[in-house]
Amino acid sequence: MILEVALLQVRPGQYAEFESAFDKAQAIISSMPGYVSHELQRCVERDGEYILLVRWQTLKDHEVGFRQSSQYQQWKELLHHFYDPFPTVLHYEPVAGAKA
Template identity: 60%
Template structure:
């Protein structure tokens, strides 16, 4: 399992509209092969800042399966207009302790 982690900065004044768009877009990502779960966290200290975490079975489920899909084009159309600056996506793997 891998964790996709993204710090998102939403344009000022668009937070409510973004959250509603994200609720609708969640159906897209949840339908993808290799998807496990996701959550969107709103920052308490900084208005318009969010943390998105998505669990995937494999890195390729995200980077190839989702990112190269028609569904991703719809996701992009629904959400990318809200971000400024455009976010950096990082992937993490669990360390067995």
């Protein structure tokens, strides 16, 4: 399993609109092959900062299956104009034996 981590900085004054758009956009990502789960969290200390965590079965499911799909174009249209700067997205994999 792969964990996609995106740090999102939303433009000031657009937080409610972003959250509303994300409510619609999450239906897109959750319908993709290889999608496992996701969560969006709002930072308590910093206005407009969010973290998006998406679990995928494989890295290819995200990088190819989602990012090269027509559905990704809809995702971009709904969300990408809210970000400044554009988010960094990284991928993580479990470390063997490191469970709590």
